[in-house]
Amino acid sequence: MSNIDEFLNLVKDSDNIVFFGGAGVSTESGIPDFRGADGLYMSKYNGLSPEEIISHSFYLRHPDVFYEFYREKMLFPKAKPSTTHLALAKLEKMGKLKGVITQNIDGLHQMAGSKNVVELHGSVHRNYCTKCHKFYDMEYIFKSKDIPKCSCGGVIKPDVVLYEESLNEDDIYKAVDLIRNADVLIIGGTSLGVYPAAGFVNEYRGNKMVLINKSKTPYDSKADLLINDALGEAFKHLL
Template identity: 35%
Template structure:
């Protein structure tokens, strides 16, 4: 089966780009068995975000919020990076090997699967589910234990730890946001992969890129608010679409 035309355009864009920025969302990890939030089977169909992913929810019922994160940590712990993660590692290797080549991966995912796959220049816009932060002294640490012990986890100062993720109503980490905005402004190609492009301010990064004359490519099964602005739209799941690119770039005998 030959590649659809849009994917052909994407290949052409990729081969001429020097500075690539990729913004990923939950759709990239879906094929690894990590549930998305807004899709047809998304978590927010079954759970209310305001009960589980806000500072108010944690203040009200920290144990409930921790049970939800412990469940997700377990799912992610069992998951493996998929073809989409691997394709982005290969793309980074290819671009970074070029003189002046620059590759930046901006992710809204907190699962760490990009890093596990081998991506190096990753900016985590929404934090990490594997990091714990003290609610009193702000000390932060990495903890990959599944299950967590003690539960809920506590800081050496005895206060409760919270998941090191960005909740609704919280600002993005300043340093990561500044780095992401700069990378977007400098990109000549900006790929938006597996995200509904609805959650601000991450959703404004493609617009920053576009204003600075980057080509914009969207890879997503469904239309998003960005679709009309994109120079190329590939309707498909991330693993499938990026997986095809991997096959297409394999040397032919």
């Protein structure tokens, strides 16, 4: 039996599946990852590292540069859900998938139809005035000039977790609870090198951990089923 067949059998036999995903879920939608060979972090931006630009302190000091980078490198308004996004939404609708835990901020899981999504690092689709807390969508930010301002005059901040910021406590609780109670845990498209998010997989108590990733991860030896391939190659069989 091939690894893909074994994966499909695990999915078929379970109605308590949880998916934990990273950038590899969205690269198939044309969104570049951060740490790959051609990733966002592999080149400087006006002499600055991307990690520095998308830090909380840099945002406060230089919101003009932050937003220039943010619009150019982190917003993809034309992106559509990939095969994996669509397959996960289908599994949830069937009652087999209990939740998606994502490190991505693009909102493509919801666009595909997923309802129970824990966005550990926030979402580009939620933006709030730092003064009056009025909500603004991604399109407003994308089309705005320089530093986006609210109608009240306050600066608008994206609801994404920047470097130096903590994860939302409610999201942490939801993610850990889903993982601890999962029958099958599918981890996909992540190098499992970003903490604290990557450490959440240690909360899994079962023996059906599926790890699907093109490259090696620190958790390969802990996986009950390891598939070194693109996510779409595995999930296309579920559509």
